[in-house]
Amino acid sequence: MPSVFRFLSALPLRLLHAIGALLGWVAFGASATYRRRFLENAARAGYRLREVRSAVGHAGRMVAEAPRLWLAPALPPCEVRGAECVERAWEAGRGIVFLTPHIGCFEMSVQEGARRWAPEHGPFTILYRPARQPWLARVMQTARNRPGIHAVPTTLQGVRQMLKALRAGRAVGLLPDQVPPQGQGLWSPFFGRDAYTMTLAARLVQQTGAAVILARCERLPSGRGYVLHLEDLPEPLAPTLDAAVRQINQAMEHLIRQSPGQYLWGYARYKQPRAEAHTVETGA
Template identity: 80%
Template sequence: MSSLFRLVSALPLRWLHAVGALLGWVVFLASPTYRRRFLDNARLAGYGLRQVRAAIGHAGRMVAEAPRLWLASEPPACEVRGAECVQQAWARGRGIVFLTPHIGCFELSVQAAARRWSAQYGSITILYRPARQRWLAQVMQTARNRPGIAAVPTTLQGVRQMLKALRAGRAVGLLPDQVPPQGMGLWAPFFGRPAYTMTLAARLVQQTGAAVVLARCERLPRGRGYVLHLQPLAEPLASTIDAAVLQINQAMEQLIRQSPQQYLWGYARYKQPRAEMHTTGDTGTAAEGRA
């Protein structure tokens, strides 16, 4: 299977996106559960199928492009817009917490940022949960530890490494709309409905004074590449954890509304958190999600 992944990684991006779009529609039409969740989540945000139907194909493109993003020696073209806010954040010297929802090519967000800034400011640290399948775990380990990226496990030790990176003035990346395990988050509104939301992103900022940069990696038509949009958080992060988590959810909503056609509306954002035992420490939480 890993050989197939490597073969697929060599295909042109436009081919992968064409096949992926078809795959997205096949899954949407074949799975009533997925289709219902997609439509319900979009409806909560005020969108009908006509407004977000392109997201069906983009979900498939996300799957089809993964081998190329993980294994290709030459990464896809990615223009960076809003780099000035990142430069301002580096100038503060307290590190950066990059936050991106499940939108567009979020896998490429960290790769593009690492290519742009890691040589000068050090690797970007992300949380990483190994796949259950051995072959896929090996592929993903190679992919996640690309130059300029430090992938750490979703454990207390991984969280400590993120704190260490921020305190050294480096950057970390998180997907704050990912549902964390039970006990590792709190319930907060997301498009008006309570969603179990990680507290890790807010705690990292509160404990280190790091800057928050919001990221959205847009997939361009016909395999022409990507655009990474970067912007600062509109207001300083709140000092209380409940308010900070809500503020981050609201920031993710704003990013999604910038490009609802590329959001993963089929993601089970409102599911009950799974039970999982973790040891807590000075972070006040444990590993929550991955980037």
């Protein structure tokens, strides 16, 4: 399987996206559970299939482009819009928490940010959960620790490293619409229905005074590359945890509505959190 990944990483992005779009529609047609969840989640946000049908293909593109982003020696082209909000945070000497939902090429968000800012401001720290398959774990370990990126485990030690990075004025990246394990989140509205939402992003900001930057990496047609859109959180993060988590969910809704045709509507956003033996907290 690693040799297949190496082969795919050498293919043109345009071809990978074409293959991925086909795979996305195959998955949509083959899985009634996935299809139902996709349609229900989109409808909850006010969209019909005809308005977000491109998201079916983009889900497949996300999978197909991964070998290229993880293993190719050079990244595809990526234009950055809104970089001035990041520069203001660096000039103020603040750490930065980059937040992006499961939209577009979120893998490219951190890679482009690291390519642009890590040489001057230090590596971007991201949480990393190893894959269960040994071969995939090895591939992902290589990918997650590309130049300018520091991948840390989803453990208390990993969270401590994120806090350390922020207090040193560096950057971290999170997907706050990812369902955390039991005990690491709060139930908070997301498109009108309570969803179990991580508290980690809010806690990191509240404990370090870091700036919050919202990120959305859009795929361009025909494999031409990407556009990374960056913007400030509209208002300072609320001081109470419940209000801060709600505010972050609202910010994710805002980003998704900017490009609903590239959001992963099939993601099980409203599932019950899984139980884990060890709970990650940021107070230590």
